[in-house]
Amino acid sequence: MEVRENQIVSIIGPSGVGKSTLLRVLGGFLKPTQGSVYLLGQKITRPTPKIMLVHQSIVTFPWMTALENVMLGLKHRNLPKNTMKEIAKQMLETVGLEGFENFYPKELSGGMRQRVAIARALAADPLLLLMDEPFAHLDELTAESLRKELYDILFNVNTTLKGVVLVSHNLNEVVELSDFVYIINGHPATVVGKVKIDLERPRNPRDPKFFEYTDILYDYTIPAR
Numbered sequence: 001m002e003v004r005e006n007q008i009v010s011i012i013g014p015s016g017v018g019k020s021t022l023l024r025v026l027g028g029f030l031k032p033t034q035g036s037v038y039l040l041g042q043k044i045t046r047p048t049p050k051i052m053l054v055h056q057s058i059v060t061f062p063w064m065t066a067l068e069n070v071m072l073g074l075k076h077r078n079l080p081k082n083t084m085k086e087i088a089k090q091m092l093e094t095v096g097l098e099g100f101e102n103f104y105p106k107e108l109s110g111g112m113r114q115r116v117a118i119a120r121a122l123a124a125d126p127l128l129l130l131m132d133e134p135f136a137h138l139d140e141l142t143a144e145s146l147r148k149e150l151y152d153i154l155f156n157v158n159t160t161l162k163g164v165v166l167v168s169h170n171l172n173e174v175v176e177l178s179d180f181v182y183i184i185n186g187h188p189a190t191v192v193g194k195v196k197i198d199l200e201r202p203r204n205p206r207d208p209k210f211f212e213y214t215d216i217l218y219d220y221t222i223p224a225r
C-alpha cells in the first residue's frame with residue numbers, strides 16, 4: 001500500500017480483520033511479523049512524531065484547557081513557551097476553534113473535542129496522520145460537518161502534513177474523503193481490492209457518481225453469496 005502527497009487513503013474491511021492493527025503497524029507502535037513501513041524512504045520501526053494517530057475514542061485531557069491539550073503535541077519540539085502557545089492557537093484556529101482556547105474538554109461538545117485532538121496531532125508537525133474511525137463517537141450531523149471541513153483542515157499552509165490513512169467502516173465517509181480505498185479481508189488479511197475515487201472536492205453525497213462508488217465498495221465488502 002502507498003500514500004502519496006496530499007492523499008487520503010482509506011482502509012475498509014469487516015470488523016476484526018485487523019484494520020486498527022495495520023494502523024498500529026504503520027505508526028511504528030507494533031512490529032510486523034512480515035513486511036516493512038517506509039516514510040519518505042526511511043524505515044519505521046518505532047513511534048515517531050512524524051506519524052500521529054487520532055483515535056476513535058476522543059482523547060483529550062480533562063484537566064487541561066483546549067490550548068494546553070494542543071500544546072502537548074508540541075512538547076517534543078523544545079520551543080519557547082510563547083512560541084508553543086502561538087502555534088497551538090493557530091492550530092485551534094485551523095480546526096475551527098478560535099475563541100475556545102481556554103475552554104476545558106467538559107465545556108466542549110464531542111465534535112469540538114475531536115477537533116482539539118486533531119489540532120494536537122497536527123501541532124506535532126507530522127508528515128502522516130493515521131485516523132482510526134475518527135467520527136465513530138460523533139452524532140451524524142456533527143460528523144458530517146467535520147467531514148466537510150476535514151480535507152481543508154488537514155492540507156493547508158499551516159500544516160506540514162503530506163498524507164492521511166483513514167480506517168472507517170462507513171462507506172459514504174470513505175467515498176467523501178478518500179483518494180484511494182484499500183479493501184482488506186480474510187485471515188490473515190490481504191488486500192482484496194483497491195479503488196480510486198475520482199471525484200472533485202468538495203464532494204456531493206447526492207451526486208449519482210458518488211453512489212456508484214459506494215456500490216463498488218459495498219460489493220467488495222459483503223460476503224460472497
Ligand SMILES: Nc1ncnc2c1ncn2[C@@H]1O[C@H](COP(=O)(O)OP(=O)(O)OP(=O)(O)O)[C@@H](O)[C@H]1O
Pocket residue numbers: 013014015016017018019020021022169188189
Ligand atoms: N494480521 C494480524 N496479526 C495478528 N493479529 C491480528 C492480525 N489481524 C488482526 N489481529 C488481531 O485481531 C483482533 C482484531 O483486530 P483489529 O482491532 O485490528 O481489527 P479491526 O479490523 O480494526 O476491527 P474493528 O473494525 O472491529 O475495530 C486484535 O486482537 C488483533 O490483535
